[in-house]
Amino acid sequence: MIRVVLADDQVLVRAGFRLLLDTEDGFEVVGEAGDGAEALLLAREHRPDVVVMDIRMPGTDGLTATRDVCAELPDVKVLVLTTFDVDEYVFEALRVGASGFLLKDTDPVELLRALRVVAQGDALLAPSVTRRLIEEFAARPEHRRPDPKALRELTAREREILALVAGGLSNEEIAEHLVISPATSRTHVSRVMTKLGARDRAQLVVLAYESGLVSPRRP
Numbered sequence: 001m002i003r004v005v006l007a008d009d010q011v012l013v014r015a016g017f018r019l020l021l022d023t024e025d026g027f028e029v030v031g032e033a034g035d036g037a038e039a040l041l042l043a044r045e046h047r048p049d050v051v052v053m054d055i056r057m058p059g060t061d062g063l064t065a066t067r068d069v070c071a072e073l074p075d076v077k078v079l080v081l082t083t084f085d086v087d088e089y090v091f092e093a094l095r096v097g098a099s100g101f102l103l104k105d106t107d108p109v110e111l112l113r114a115l116r117v118v119a120q121g122d123a124l125l126a127p128s129v130t131r132r133l134i135e136e137f138a139a140r141p142e143h144r145r146p147d148p149k150a151l152r153e154l155t156a157r158e159r160e161i162l163a164l165v166a167g168g169l170s171n172e173e174i175a176e177h178l179v180i181s182p183a184t185s186r187t188h189v190s191r192v193m194t195k196l197g198a199r200d201r202a203q204l205v206v207l208a209y210e211s212g213l214v215s216p217r218r219p
Contacts, residue, residue, distance in 0.1 A: 001026060001027070001028050002026055002027050002028070002049045002050065002115055002116065002119045003028050003030045003046065003047075003048040003049050003050075004021060004027060004028065004029050004030065004048055004049065004050050004051075004052060004115065005029075005030060005031045005032070005033065005039060005042045005043055005046060005048045005050075005051045005052070006018060006029060006031070006032045006033070006052050007032075007033040007034075007035075007036065007038070007039035007042075007051060007052065007053045007054055007057070007062065007065065008033075008034075008052075008054040008057070008081065009034050009035060009054065009057040009058055010054075011034075013054070013104070014032050017029075017052065017111075018032065020108050020111065020112070021112075024112055026116075027112075027115065030042075030046040030048050031045070031046055031048070034057070035057045035058060035059040035060050035061075035065075036053075036057055036059065036060030036061055036062055036063075036064050036065025036066075036068075037059060037060040037065070039051055039053060039062075039065045039069070040060075040065050040068050040069055040072075043069050043073055043076050044072070044073065047073065047075065047076060048076060049076070049077060049119040050076070050077045050078070050079055050115055050118050050119050051065075051069060051076060051077070051078050051079070052079050052081060052115070053065060053066055053069075053078050053079065053080050053081065053093075053098070054080075054081050054082075054104075055080050055081065055082045055089045055090055055093060055101075056082070056083070056089065061089075062080065062081075062089070062093065063089050063092055063093055063096070066078045066080065066093045066096055066097065066098050067093075067096040067097070069097075070096055070097025070098070070199060071096075071097070074199065077099045077118045077119060077121070077200075078093070078097065078098045078099060079098070079099060079100055079101065079102065079114060079115065079118050080093045080094075080098045080100070080101035080102075081101065081102055081103075081104050082101055082102075082103060082104065083103070083104050091206075094202050094203070094205075094206050095203070095206050097199045097200075097203065098202065099118045099122075099199075099200050099202055100114065100117070100118055100202055102114050121200065122200070122201065151196065151207070151211050151213065153195060154192065154195060154196075157188065158188060158191060158192050158195070159213065160178070161174060161178075161185075161188045161189060161192055162192050162196075162204060162207075162208050162213060163208060163213055163214055164177060164178075165189060165192070165201055165204045165205060165208070166204065166205045166208035166209065166213070166214040167214070168205075171185045171186045171189060172185070174188075174189070189201070189204075192204065
């Protein structure tokens with residue numbers, strides 16, 4: 001059972017999501033929040049598997065709440081919702097620990113799939129819009145950071161693994177590309193995450209772009 005907290009200031013949006021999840025096996029809505037502060041309180045109380053977080057809410061916004069949830073409750077995943085496909089707040093949410101994002105008008109089937117992916121501990125990075133978002137904001141000078149010491153301490157193979165993760169490859173695809181076993185691929189990714197202190201693959205992707213290890217594609 002995937003336990004979910006819904007955080008959105010629009011009652012009708014929350015009602016729609018709740019109706020969808022209540023009629024789908026394997027999901028339980030354990031709380032609803034109208035702002036970020038309430039979302040944090042519910043996350044502390046219920047320790048859900050996933051918080052579905054609207055990024056733009058009055059009062060305490062979704063970005064602040066995402067930062068607080070990810071810092072305080074590392075086992076609680078955050079799936080960010082946004083109206084805009086390229087939204088700087090979403091990039092910041094990924095940076096502080098969100099496991100992915102979806103547009104509010106996404107297909108219900110895609111929302112359910114996203115919740116399952118995030119609840120299993122993976123990052124929702126497959127949609128091309130996510131890569132475009134990261135590339136858009138990582139390319140801006142104010143978002144580029146010096147190569148961190150931890151990145152310099154990665155082995156050549158670990159840098160290669162990080163670049164492939166940033167390219168959107170799954171563990172299985174990395175294994176095929178490098179002609180190694182899927183288990184070895186997972187081990188490499190896990191070690192990179194540990195060395196860089198990354199919460200999940202989403203943060204690995206952000207770090208790869210920010211550090212300059214991977215360059216944003218140009219049109």
